[in-house]
Amino acid sequence: MKQEPIIRCRKLSLWYSKTQALKDITIDFYPNSVNALIGPSGCGKSTFIKTLNRLNDLISEVRTEGEVFYRNTEIRDPGLDVTDLRKEIGMVFQKPNPFPMSIYDNIAYGPRTHGIRNRSELDDIVENALKSAALWDETSDRLRKSAMGLSGGQQQRLCIARAIAVQPQVLLMDEPTSALDPISTAKIEELLSVLKEKFTIIIVTHNMQQAMRSSDTTSFFLLGELVESGNTEQVFSHPHDKRTEDYITGRFG
Amino acid sequence: MKQEPIIRCRKLSLWYSKTQALKDITIDFYPNSVNALIGPSGCGKSTFIKTLNRLNDLISEVRTEGEVFYRNTEIRDPGLDVTDLRKEIGMVFQKPNPFPMSIYDNIAYGPRTHGIRNRSELDDIVENALKSAALWDETSDRLRKSAMGLSGGQQQRLCIARAIAVQPQVLLMDEPTSALDPISTAKIEELLSVLKEKFTIIIVTHNMQQAMRSSDTTSFFLLGELVESGNTEQVFSHPHDKRTEDYITGRFG
Amino acid sequence: MNRRQAAGICSRILVLASATIVIAILAFIICEVVGRGAGSLTWQLISTTPSYLNGTIGILPDIANTIYLLLFSLVLALPIGVISAIYLTEYAHPGKIESCIEFAIETLSGIPSIIYGLVGMLVFCQLFNFKTSLAAGACTLAIMNIPTVIRTVQESLKTVPQSYREGALALGSGKGHTIWTVVLPNAIDGIMSGCILSAGRVTSESAALLFTAGFAHSLVPLSEALSSPGASLSVALYVYAKEQGEFGVAFAIAIMLLIITFLINLAAMMIAKAKKKQI
């Protein structure tokens, strides 16, 4: 493999109080790739990506073991400044969740939080982020209108733009299209291939076709275990594991 | 076609206040068959089957057009006694919804509502319904216990038994297995082939494999339209419509 | 330390201080009340009627009056409140009449008790000729409590899963039957918390009762209670503190009222817990 991994995960286990949700996950993610995580409901995909930006901290009684590195930073380090980490590792959620404010304020929220107050600087950031998320054309004339007035697909792209605006290195996406119609889904899948030029993308999806179409690597989770992980084409055409095969042929899930 | 259809639907359209959710649906259902309805989320499957037992009445601002006949009764007739209709056309929902009462009382609820008070008669009905739903062996010794203590799969079979207990002619099922584990799903799929000897079954499902495995006919809905409807084998092997093909091969949804 | 961290610490302190103030206020009130009243809270006080001849004070009649007021006002407010809640959540479609009713309920719950007292006096004491009596007080309190009952029962009706209703309707059960057999049994908690909250209001109310139920301290049997004037515990507290300067007695009553408030909250919490378990 050509480069250093940007995220390196070794024997990561996670418990919600007593139940174990992740079991000895070992996996690497490389820069400028789209990495799909698949698996049936409840297998721990969301749990896994939320450990990468420490959003699991919100839940009391979460305990982890193992090692997770972002470049040279141990993500699990209790002394780590999580706000810095989250600046580097952005996230887009399953349900589009724009803030109930204007489109402009949504995008500017992150930069403002990180101390950018200069008006023209913010204007630039907003414009660039919206352009990167392929939303500029649709919204440039209504930046001051509430983001709640956008369609679901637009809202989701807004959330992507919002995440981009703080210039992260990694973008986590938790089923970003599962609440969207086919056309919006296609638009976002298109976007992925553009975004990966700048970011590393880790995307959870229920839709096998989506994983096949748009990812470079695919990892299959089952009951908290990482069953199989590798090049997408290879995983779908020649799965090593019987359980992977059963899942991708729709025998369960 | 050997028999008279039991449900006959002609150019049925439906609006939620201003948005049209069903467009000119024309379809027949024949007795003693299992009929699968498939389609992506939001395409109107639930809306369609809820018009068949007038459960859409619960929502104000619903307006329908067209004709829907159950045998010789116009279902849309505002003067129709819906309680009679619903006695003939039972329904099972996506999430198991037993009442918070004993197993016995759950099953006896329908018959009691329709005036049966005699104790031994009720006992018989409960026993037969539970047997038909393949639940008798698991529950015969705990009929007086709360139904909420059953597992998800058992609860769903209880709901089937509860629907059967009023001796309907048609059974509507809205994604009855989507909240269940694979084993419970298999049990209920098994049940379908037994139940169709007595009832006409209309089942909504997200799971293409399920439709293939257990239905006689399949109808594909998209954005409120009935795109294609016919013999299950034929729909899956030689879909007439490009959109059907796209959907069943997982190109969207 | 940069500006962002400073702002973070400041807001944290402010929020924490606010919460502390709330606890401190309660602690202060409890200490004051208990400190000033504990000495006077004797069994004799609770179990006797006052005597002017002997110069002794007893609050037994006031306790009895409070219970009478509770009973009478609930008997009136409960059925009306529950029925209204059922109508509003289960039957009403958004329309002119409904928004009228909604507005009326909000208005009723916002009217200050002194106005209830005045109108209660005009309507119940004078127009209906109940005189100054527990009946007039109870009627006034009932109207005050109807919005509370409606709202709590409505809340509870809303938490009854829609799937129960759908399940029953899909079996061919009529709407009324569905509500009676499936919905209401699952809203018992709301009805009970409605009762409890009303009870809280009845025990703590004073302004509305002064003008309608008066403040006599004589012990009457249930059969005559409706037509007699009488002070509830809160009114007695007011009278003993203000008219007679008997602060010890007043604070002793205050201790009792605090205990009642505490018990009422405990009961409401237990009901909420039981409901949570059930779901």
Added chain:
Amino acid sequence: AKEKASVSTDGSTSMEKVIGALGEAFMNQNPGIKFTYNPTGSGSGISAVKEGRCDIGLSSRALNDSEIAEGLNQTVLAYDGISIVVNNSNPVTGLSIEQLALIFTGKIANWKEVGGNDQTIVVIGREAGSGTRDGFETITGTKESCLYRQELTSTGDVIASISQNPAAIGYASLSSVKDTVKTLKVDGVIPSEQSIADETYKIQRPFIMVTSNARTLSPSAQAFFDFAMSAGTESIISNAGAVDAK
């Protein structure tokens, strides 16, 4: 059901002790009669009699001419002394009626002018309509010219406020004054049963029973009326802190 014979009285809050004690004694003698007293205030007591809402009205001030013209009758039951009270820490022990008038109208504003500490005087009184206030202002000739710092609605409040404030002065019914505050001599006389009865203590007012000419009293109400006015009730009235008028 047959109603129990009853007497209802309604009115002055200052008369609570006197009338409560009389009522209790009356009921002890006549177990068949129910006595009720509704302490609503002199004004409401008077209008209650007028409107027939009670048998006997109670007032701690004499009826005025228009009320008598409306057909109401008054019978003096007892006299009540109005004590002038100050905080226990106040060194002043007595004032003259003139000094009182000057203090309550704001012309004397500091305690040192009447031999006390250098403190602004805080004048505390009762609300308009109160019988105690009416009595006090009438006797000191300060009607409508008093400048109060607080107008409280009950005797208890007045006493409590004065006990909390070293600079306060106020008035309250003799029967309600306890040792939480200090009673002043007025013109050198301390209020007592003796000094009220012989009228050497000037600030006093009548407790009256009001009846209506338009209605005759019911037998039970008449019985109470007679009982209250009988000679045997002297000790009851004086135990309640008032001075018998008979």
Added chain:
Amino acid sequence: MPSSKTREVSISALLLAVTLVCVAAVLLITVYLMWAGLPAISEIGLGNFLLGKEWASTSSNPKFGILPFILTSVYGTFGAILIGVPIGIGAAVFLSKIAKGPVKRILTSAIDILAGIPSVIYGLIGMLTLVPGIRKLFGLPDGASLLAAIIVLAVMILPSIIKLSAVALDSVPKEYEEASLALGSTPMEAYLHVSIPAARSGIIASIVLGIGRAIGEAMAIMMVSGNVANMPSLFGSVRFLTTAIASEMSYSSGLQRQALFSIALVLFAFIMIVNALLHLILKKGKKHE
């Protein structure tokens, strides 16, 4: 037997009839207050009544101007809001977002108990501790004042502000906070910049409700405000609309009594305005969702 349809319709009509009791009650209250309150206003004259600066109801040349009461009520309410709202919102943020486990339970019960304490107790404690406290703290001859009333009112409206604001904050979708955190904000920044603005309408509703409570309170402030019909000043003795009614009602007669009902009518008008405001806010909030 009637068809199920007619049965359902008649049940619905029956229930509606009972529900209309609320509407009837509001109408009754309105009509009676007008009936009792209008005569005096017409006799005194609306201008003299509302704008008159002097209230001397029992003097031989009676004056019935209630401007002092109106202003006192307005200032008192405003002051209580000024003190109560920041503390209330702060405590609501703590309760809804930060407190967990036993701390949350204790705080919740504390708020419930504060809400349930009879107002007479607040008044009593205010009279015995707050009033002397103010006197000593500010070196005044007497502590019974508008300030004392404001503090008592602020404490009394705290529970309802906290409870309603906390409910509004609770119902802010968790996704907003998650999104904010995922962008690298601290939790506190998420609450201040996202949760509170998102819960705006609920919080404003709680404030308006607090205003209603404060305007309507009588028993507690009567004991701490000195109760003289002065034009309001922070350290002066003042009388509110409510206390004006409560203090004279029992001794009143004739025009004085009617005027007291007129004050009640004015108070009612204030409350109706506040209610209408609340109604609008809640309705707008619902539309926003």
